[in-house]
Amino acid sequence: MEDIRQRVQDALDKIRPGLMADGGDAELIDVDEQAGVATIRMVGACGGCPMSTMTLKMGIERTIRASVPEIKEVVAV
Numbered sequence: 579m580e581d582i583r584q585r586v587q588d589a590l591d592k593i594r595p596g597l598m599a600d601g602g603d604a605e606l607i608d609v610d611e612q613a614g615v616a617t618i619r620m621v622g623a624c625g626g627c628p629m630s631t632m633t634l635k636m637g638i639e640r641t642i643r644a645s646v647p648e649i650k651e652v653v654a655v
Contacts, residue, residue: 582648583609586616589645593637597624604638607655614650616642630654 587606597603602624608617618638620630627633631654639652 582611582646585646586642586649589642590618590638592645593641596637597633598622600624600627602627602630604634609649611648614648616646616649616652617655618652619655 583606586609590604590606594603600623602620602622604624605619605621606616607619609615610617618634619625620627620634624630624633634652634654642649642652
């Protein structure tokens with residue numbers, strides 16, 4: 579069975595082209611399996627964008643949670 583971190587990374591890879599099209603990206607920093615939390619760093623244009631919180635919650639978190647139900651929350655650092 580694939581580990582949760584790899585499944586989160588795979589889900590992030592699915593939405594990466596959309597982020598990169600806007601000059602940004604997101605890096606997976608950590609996965610706390612017990613808490614069900616994935617930590618992401620928004621980089622490039624996404625790092626300073628006022629919309630990055632919405633992108634994180636409505637785009638990235640939604641996609642990751644749909645692919646990896648063990649993840650309950652995605653947070654940015």
